[in-house]
Amino acid sequence: MFDFIAGHYDYWFIISLITIGLYGMIIKKNLVKKLIGMTIFQASIILFYISSSIKAGATVPILSDKFNSADVANYINPLPHALMLTAIVVGVATVGVAFALLVLIYKRYNTLDEKELIERMK
Amino acid sequence: MIAKNLPAILPLIFLASALLIPLLGVWKKKIAYPFAITATLAAASLSVYGFIYVILNGTITYYFGGWVPPIGIEYVYDPLSSFVAVVINVVALLVLTHGYSVVKIDLEGRQVAYYSVVMLLMTGFNGMIITGDLFNLYVFIEISSLSGYALIAVGEKRAPFAAFRYLIIGTIGASFYLLGIGFLYFISGTLNMNDLALILPMMKDSPTILVALILIVVGLGIKMAIFPMHGWLPDSYTYAPTTSSALIAPIGTKVGAYVLLRLLFFVFGIDYFSNELPIADLIAVFSCGGIIFGSVMAIASKEMKRMLAYSSVAQIGYIGLGIGLANPFGFIGAVLHLLNHAFMKACLFIVAGNLRTKAGHSDISLMDDSFRKKYPWTMAAFTVAALSMVGLPPLAGFFSKWYLVLGTIESSRWIYLAVILLSSLLNAVYFFRILEKVYMRSSVKYKSDESYSDNIRQDEVVPSMLLPTLVLAVGLIVLGILNVFIVNQIYKMMPEGL
Amino acid sequence: MKHGSSSPIILLLSRVISPYIMLFGMYVVFHGHYSPGGGFQGGAMLAASILLIRIAVEEKVHQMHFKRTLGIPLGAVGVLVFFGTGLISLLLGGYFLDYHLLPIPWLEAPDLRNAGILIIEVGVGLAVMTILVSIYDNLLEDDDV
Numbered sequence: 001m002f003d004f005i006a007g008h009y010d011y012w013f014i015i016s017l018i019t020i021g022l023y024g025m026i027i028k029k030n031l032v033k034k035l036i037g038m039t040i041f042q043a044s045i046i047l048f049y050i051s052s053s054i055k056a057g058a059t060v061p062i063l064s065d066k067f068n069s070a071d072v073a074n075y076i077n078p079l080p081h082a083l084m085l086t087a088i089v090v091g092v093a094t095v096g097v098a099f100a101l102l103v104l105i106y107k108r109y110n111t112l113d114e115k116e117l118i119e120r121m122k
Numbered sequence: 123m124i125a126k127n128l129p130a131i132l133p134l135i136f137l138a139s140a141l142l143i144p145l146l147g148v149w150k151k152k153i154a155y156p157f158a159i160t161a162t163l164a165a166a167s168l169s170v171y172g173f174i175y176v177i178l179n180g181t182i183t184y185y186f187g188g189w190v191p192p193i194g195i196e197y198v199y200d201p202l203s204s205f206v207a208v209v210i211n212v213v214a215l216l217v218l219t220h221g222y223s224v225v226k227i228d229l230e231g232r233q234v235a236y237y238s239v240v241m242l243l244m245t246g247f248n249g250m251i252i253t254g255d256l257f258n259l260y261v262f263i264e265i266s267s268l269s270g271y272a273l274i275a276v277g278e279k280r281a282p283f284a285a286f287r288y289l290i291i292g293t294i295g296a297s298f299y300l301l302g303i304g305f306l307y308f309i310s311g312t313l314n315m316n317d318l319a320l321i322l323p324m325m326k327d328s329p330t331i332l333v334a335l336i337l338i339v340v341g342l343g344i345k346m347a348i349f350p351m352h353g354w355l356p357d358s359y360t361y362a363p364t365t366s367s368a369l370i371a372p373i374g375t376k377v378g379a380y381v382l383l384r385l386l387f388f389v390f391g392i393d394y395f396s397n398e399l400p401i402a403d404l405i406a407v408f409s410c411g412g413i414i415f416g417s418v419m420a421i422a423s424k425e426m427k428r429m430l431a432y433s434s435v436a437q438i439g440y441i442g443l444g445i446g447l448a449n450p451f452g453f454i455g456a457v458l459h460l461l462n463h464a465f466m467k468a469c470l471f472i473v474a475g476n477l478r479t480k481a482g483h484s485d486i487s488l489m490d491d492s493f494r495k496k497y498p499w500t501m502a503a504f505t506v507a508a509l510s511m512v513g514l515p516p517l518a519g520f521f522s523k524w525y526l527v528l529g530t531i532e533s534s535r536w537i538y539l540a541v542i543l544l545s546s547l548l549n550a551v552y553f554f555r556i557l558e559k560v561y562m563r564s565s566v567k568y569k570s571d572e573s574y575s576d577n578i579r580q581d582e583v584v585p586s587m588l589l590p591t592l593v594l595a596v597g598l599i600v601l602g603i604l605n606v607f608i609v610n611q612i613y614k615m616m617p618e619g620l
Numbered sequence: 621m622k623h624g625s626s627s628p629i630i631l632l633l634s635r636v637i638s639p640y641i642m643l644f645g646m647y648v649v650f651h652g653h654y655s656p657g658g659g660f661q662g663g664a665m666l667a668a669s670i671l672l673i674r675i676a677v678e679e680k681v682h683q684m685h686f687k688r689t690l691g692i693p694l695g696a697v698g699v700l701v702f703f704g705t706g707l708i709s710l711l712l713g714g715y716f717l718d719y720h721l722l723p724i725p726w727l728e729a730p731d732l733r734n735a736g737i738l739i740i741e742v743g744v745g746l747a748v749m750t751i752l753v754s755i756y757d758n759l760l761e762d763d764d765v
Contacts, residue, residue, distance in 0.1 A: 034290055038293055045297055102286070
């Protein structure tokens, strides 16, 4: 049992980040806090990909002169890192669009609190 | 050379025009619309040519950068994806033709930015349909979603909040999808759809595949607006400007449904998701809930665009029911309803746009029988589309419901059959009340003011707005008559195992 | 910001450090195809160098540094550089983004792929830099700080 928890400690960390992100998106009333929750949620998925790409006793995937041949067991898997670069860019673009929307909402309603917004929208 | 490169050309035309419109807009602002409509016309004609080519010659595959799959990214242009590409490009062409006058009035001075984002939206949709790589699909989902958020937010006063809510919920959906394909990649080692379909049957009992399937279904269900995850849809479609809702409503959810169809039927396989796990039943039950909920809420709506938004939830429920049935008639019903509903919803949203332009509102309680004199052609198109939504033969809507009914009879699910018939009745309620207000009240009320009814002249919209309305309405009749021909082509699209 | 910072330390240090950040950002862009780095990372650092000036210095001066109206057209040019290299390969008979068909006369096939990736990294770096700066400009359009 202890082996199960301690052996997978990175997955427990990622699950706790997902939970914190979802909590922020759903429970918090301020729109900026919802956005922060979404950023934490996306960061946890990026961490999941990267933490699952490591191998025991391997090094960074740059061709080195210390190893004689390009034996793949000596290098970690670089494909999830490349995928996560794209995911980070997507996250940045989403946050950019979200902030533009927030500035527009603030200009029209003068508040960023969800309860007050629903009151003023009626 | 065009036929060989066709899978790449379709998204790339839209991407090129999305990049050239801001550059040329610095020099001359009026060039945005002709550029956009030329690109959409080229894409629509190329997609029709591609569909005919693929039906005659077979699937075209395309390797980006020359890297052979499973190392490289592959684009697969088979009968199903070419069919959906034809549907969305033709609908986009008609909506953009209609949008010329509307955008000039609604969004004065922001046309360069608007058309550039519309081109990005179409890039995202075309890429989603044609790609054969799971991560490339995520990238195109996000491209089309971000463009959708921006297009919805330029509407009326309440639009940015609806767009923000759509952003939060949509990003959760895409992130769940990303997590799901992460699990699939780490257990199988490939991101290519064809390769994954070969590897997955070897590891059926793994709980990782189960988690991946559930995450992908939930993530794509949020994009597709299946019942419990449809919360973003009514507000977004109601407060968006006319052209945006006419672009996103018929096309966006359909492309999500197509992606779910492709992943469930072609990658995971019928055996896995229908026979071993009750995922198909879950999707079917949620879809039935969505059908009833959407129809009831549409009856309760007072404004036409909100009614059409809830009706979209119900119609997506039909496509979800077709997916959940997992038998040949269900597949045919789902694909046919994808085509029919795109045309019907585009026609209805364009009619709502016409009414908003001319009468200033689209409120149902304010509609009266002066509408049938003032806008005869628009209300005629509305009648055709409404009858097709209810499901009267020989219009197009009847045939997709017919195949769904055949699918439920074949699986002996009588509850789904009752849901389909009941919902047709509910559809009739909320469409016929508009038709009753417009067509069936006589002018007897205006006896005290007899000159009133004579003074109403025809005040129809300009031809560039009227022509797409009529083309879509006539298209519904044509699709109904050509139904057998279309179903014969759908038989070629079915995966093995059906 | 419209008015510059009132502290002379910030004014001096930001104007001294910003060129070095820009130089390092270009170094990261040009190393993308061979070692850690690449278009997006380098572009974000280049944007950081421009935004540092925008935060610290008054409006008249930072518009001379990088004009607001240059943002989106330069971004479109950056992505068009990416698109153009792919299109050249398409028109010369190969697949899209198939670099070994690029018409650079003095290089062989593996070096041509090297050169192709370098060109698209530069395009992506330019696009990311200008788009990040224009996001900042749009958010602070009517600001009075």
